[in-house]
Amino acid sequence: MAAKDDLGRAGEDRAARYLTDSGYEVLDRNWRCAQGELDIVARRGGWLAVVEVKTRRSLAYGHPLEAVDARKRRRLWQLAHAWALDNGGRIHGLRIRIDVIGIVGTDPAVGQLEHLENLS
Structure with missing residues (x-):
């Protein structure tokens, strides 16, 4: 499990750097409440982006x-409102808005990164 945790943590670090380099201000990371956890909360322009980060070694x-299905999006909205309160x-x-960053590669620092903004 530690290797999976390390992969996830490395992916979140990469995502936070990517967001900062893209002009976002990272306001929070790994924010927790009774309902769950948000990976990254960031602001750019008039938007507050709640960013879910998913990292995988391969597409196997x-x-x-x-992995961010309708159920997960509903949960992210609930957590976003809890963070806002x-x-x-x-x-x-x-x-x-809800964003998702997906990273694929054995080393998240250089893996392929995709950023989907404003999921419904």
Whole structure:
């Protein structure tokens, strides 16, 4: 399990660097509450992006973006609203959206990264 945790952590680190390099301000990482955890919360322009990061070594079990199904999106929206309530002063005037970053490769630092913005 440690290897899987290390892979996930490395993927989240890569995703946070990618977002920062793309002009986002990372506000929170691995935020937890009773309902679950958000990987990354970031702001750019008028948007607050709740970013789910999925990292896989290969496509043997499908593309990582496929893991964010309708049930997972509903949960992310619930967590996004919980984060917003907990951080009200930091989101004034921002629209909230759900993003997903998928990384595929044995080394997440150089693996293929895809960013899907504003999932419904």
